[in-house]
Amino acid sequence: MYILYGILILCVLCLFYMLVIEPRRLKKKHYFIRKNKLHVLDISNAYDLYRNKTDVTIAHISDTHFSRSYHPRRMNAIIRSILQQSPDMIVFTGDLVDNYKNWPHRYTKSLIEKLTKLSAPMGKFAILGNHDYKENGEYFIAEVFKESDFILLKNQQFFGANENISIAISGTDDALHGKPNYKFARTAADWHLLLIHEPDSVKNIELPEAYDLILAGHSHGGQVRLPFVHFKHPGAIHYTRGLYLLTEKTLLSVNQGLGTTVLPIRFGAPPEIIYYHLAQDEPE
Template sequence: MQLILGIIAILLVFSIYAFFIEPSRLKQRHYLIRKNKQRVLDISDAYDMFAHEGDVTIAHISDLHFSRWFKPRKMNKIIRSVMEMQPDIIVFTGDLIDDYKHWPKKQTDRLIEKLKRLKAPMGKIAVLGNHDYKHGGQYFVKEVLKEAGFTTLVNEEVFGSDAKISMNIVGIDDLSGGKPNYNFESTLAEWHILLAHQPDQIDAINNLEQYDLVLSGHSHGGQIRLPYLYIKTEGAKHYTDSLYLPTKNTILSVNTGIGTTMIPARVGVPPEIVYYHLSNKRQIFENFDGNFNFEKQITVEKNEVVQQEEKNDYLTPDRTTVPQEPVETPTDTPAKKKTDKTDKVVDINLFRRRYKNKKII
């Protein structure tokens, strides 16, 4: 009898956490990315230490899945995060609503009001997801996003620049509900960004290497993720969460999203908003043994006389020379050669943690 009561208690606690606690958490993730992408720094614990390094900050939101169970008031934590970080650009990679057929129409004005409160000086960009197309919902979603100040890209591209950086952003249609076009030519922008709701869509792109950063969602990271056990979503079978390096010049980031689908529960995959701090520097982050000393590297870089860096024209269309492959230091035990293109980018969390900022809000 006690065993049965114990099992019931465990299941009750698990259910309370899965349905009420984890879906209400919001995890902020911060990545520092240079033009040479062989190493990426996860600076989530001390992002303000690196404020001077980034030339532009992109806030990435995905998979809100608003419904009668997930109301617009859930945007409040996202709004507070964006107000704190003040990103230059906000991107949304699809699935604004879960199903248009069941959308509570009286919530529309409230949803638009909340989305309007997301501010970014260089603009707000969005693409559609497969759930946005359910029961003809794409027309409603595009109108809501337009009213909220978002530019929705359906097989389109936009160019933007400021005093520090120039960017070309391509948004392709969803694979399930729309008709994606994967053929876009490289431009003279310093950074090329691709937005695609389903991460596996990159396998259909022949010129993937022209993009610096591909941003996607759709997977929810499995949503219910137990050790060695989680369900992979169709369209995110190869790329499920975090960062990948499908080409030497291209980082794919899979956002695990904010909302839920099928069941309103999350385990092991809290909602997240991801910030990318992009830097035009082309030096690779140094090799390291143990703690990574960012300040030391910056000092060394400032003192180096790098003629190639001084002569480099960031507007060059020749993207084949960036980045150079890092020179590996021979060791007694050869490094394992990467053979699977879906291997995640390693060497994150490298900097010395001097203090921690709040990650879960």
């Protein structure tokens, strides 16, 4: 009987952790990346030491899946982190809301206010994800991004620069429900970035070496990762989380996202925001 009680208590605690604790356990990752990609450093515990070596800092968020169970106030932790880090650029790689059909429109004003508080001198950029297309929600999402000063890249390219570096940032339409175009003009920018939602769509890129950094979301890192069992989303079967060196020049980064879908739980895949500290190669 005591064993049964123990198992029951353990199950309740596990469920509480998956429902309440891990979905709010925001991880902040910092990567220092040079142009040659030979040495990508995880500087999450020492990013201050690299501030003087960094030409530009990019904040990457993804997959908020705003819904009745994920209120816009959950953005407060992200806003605080970005205000503290003061990135030069912010990118969002899709799935702003979970399902437009079930969206509580009374949250819209608050959502726009929260997104507007995110600021970056080189701009804020976003792409659409597969959930943004549900029930024709892409029109609503586009308007929200417009009202909150995000530039929505739908098979479009944008050029930006500061005193240290120039960046060409391209964004594709969603691979599952949109009409993505993976061909963008090569520019004279120092860095070329590509935003995609589903990470496996890199297989559709004819010349991945044309990009220095490809940023994706969609996978949620599996959302629930049990020992020896990792759930995978269609579109994120081969690339699920973390960094992948696709070519000698091209790095793919898959963000685990912030929200949840299907069930409001996470286990072994906490929400995350990623900061990329980019720098040109040191002279030999």
